[in-house]
Amino acid sequence: MYPSNTPQSQPDRPKKITVFDIRAAKAEGRPITMSTAYDALFGALMDEAGIEVVLVGDSVGMTTLGMDSTVPVTMDEMLHHVRAVRRGCRHALVVGDLPFMSFNVSIEEAIRNAGRLVKEAGADCVKLEGGAHFAPTVAAIVKAGIPVQGHIGLLPQTAAAGGGFKVQGKTLEAVGELIADARALEAAGAFSIILEAVPAEVGAKVAQAVSIPVIGVGAGPHVDGQCVVMHDLLGLYDAFTPKFAKVYAKLRPLIVGALSEFRDEILDQSFPGPEHSYKMPKDAAERLKDL
Ligand code: KIV
Numbered sequence: 001m002y003p004s005n006t007p008q009s010q011p012d013r014p015k016k017i018t019v020f021d022i023r024a025a026k027a028e029g030r031p032i033t034m035s036t037a038y039d040a041l042f043g044a045l046m047d048e049a050g051i052e053v054v055l056v057g058d059s060v061g062m063t064t065l066g067m068d069s070t071v072p073v074t075m076d077e078m079l080h081h082v083r084a085v086r087r088g089c090r091h092a093l094v095v096g097d098l099p100f101m102s103f104n105v106s107i108e109e110a111i112r113n114a115g116r117l118v119k120e121a122g123a124d125c126v127k128l129e130g131g132a133h134f135a136p137t138v139a140a141i142v143k144a145g146i147p148v149q150g151h152i153g154l155l156p157q158t159a160a161a162g163g164g165f166k167v168q169g170k171t172l173e174a175v176g177e178l179i180a181d182a183r184a185l186e187a188a189g190a191f192s193i194i195l196e197a198v199p200a201e202v203g204a205k206v207a208q209a210v211s212i213p214v215i216g217v218g219a220g221p222h223v224d225g226q227c228v229v230m231h232d233l234l235g236l237y238d239a240f241t242p243k244f245a246k247v248y249a250k251l252r253p254l255i256v257g258a259l260s261e262f263r264d265e266i267l268d269q270s271f272p273g274p275e276h277s278y279k280m281p282k283d284a285a286e287r288l289k290d291l
Contacts, residue, residue: 017052017093019125019147019191025052025224026213032192032225034215035233038064038081042230043088053215054092055127055227056082058099058157062239063231070156073099075113079121086122095149096123100157103128107140114141114148127194129155131181135188142189150185152178152206153219154197167218169198169206178202179209186210194227195219197244218244 025032034053037043038060046054060081061067082096096117103110110128117123125147128134138148153168169175178198185193192213195206200220207214213224231237232245236252265271280288 016091019093022053022093022213023191026211032213032215034225034227036060036063036227036230037085037088038230039084040088043085043092043094045088046230047089047091051092053095053225053227054085054089055095056085056097056123057127057229058097059229059231063229063237069159071100071160075099075102075116078102079116082117082121082123094122094124096121096126098126098128100129103134103137107137110137111141111144111146114146115144118146125149125191127151129157131177132184135184138185138188138190147191148189150182150190150193151196152181152185152193153195153217156196165197167197167199169202175202175205178206182206182210182214186212192224195223197242218242 022032032053033051034055035046035051036055036057036059037046038056043054056078058070058073058078060077061070061073064081065073065077067073078097078099082094086094098110098113098117102113114126114128117126126141127149128138128141129151130137131150131152134150138150141148154165155162156165159165169178178195182193182195190212192215193206193210194217195203195214196217196219198206198219200222203214203216203219204222206219207223215225215227216223217227217229228245229237232241233248235247235250236255238252241247262271279285
């Protein structure tokens with residue numbers, strides 16, 4: 001007997017991506033594809049499109065839950081959304097994001113919360129924001145048997161303390177710190193690192209400094225993979241689109257257009273037409289007239 005999601009038990013289903021595949025991609029020179037999803041529908045669409053890594057990011061707070069930042073997102077909210085994405089994704093590696101203050105207070109709490117994302121919600125691995133300072137936390141989670149993805153550069157959870165949402169690594173000293181952070185995360189056992197909002201030259205330097213994949217979110221083309229938040233690449237989030245996010249489809253006006261047309265047709269009574277209405281059998285319809 002094989003577990004139900006193995007290729008042996010379901011030969012027509014593509015192979016499940018593992019952290020080993022993601023690590024191997026760097027050695028093989030194959031760029032890693034990554035985006036975000038927050039529910040089963042978009043998890044399944046990511047799978048269908050062949051995106052290898054699907055992050056259930058704490059960006060859910062802004063894209064989906066109407067928050068102004070990622071700071072208020074709770075563990076319970078993350079568990080809810082990771083569970084949903086897990087149901088949709090059969091192929092992609094599902095990364096569960098540890099929200100602000102779920103890993104910062106103690107290593108014990110970090111292990112417990114990482115464990116919840118994997119055990120209760122079905123994440124394949126977890127991600128946490130922070131560099132060398134959090135290396136002991138990363139090492140402890142990895143030791144507990146949970147693969148960890150690091151996240152350095154712009155850190156949205158603590159951006160307020162660092163002066164806001166700014167491009168990072170603009171001085172030689174800052175670049176040195178980013179390289180030290182990346183090396184510390186690698187030594188702690190992280191299987192890959194997200195590098196957010198740095199100049200392209202800095203992205204290249206950080207990627208060269210470690211043997212694990214560095215996946216850029218606004219880190220230029222010379223890194224080992226690219227991630228763009230799904231709502232940005234599909235043109236769904238209108239509050240702000242970062243410079244690095246390419247918009248591949250403008251779905252927001254399409255959706256609003258369809259909803260407005262629906263509303264207009266209800267008001268002018270052209271919907272529902274006969275093609276969207278049920279009919280009674282002819283004899284019953286005849287008798288209904290006399291009722
Ligand atoms: O929460 C998120 O979506 C992220 C990405 C920007 C990597 O952390």
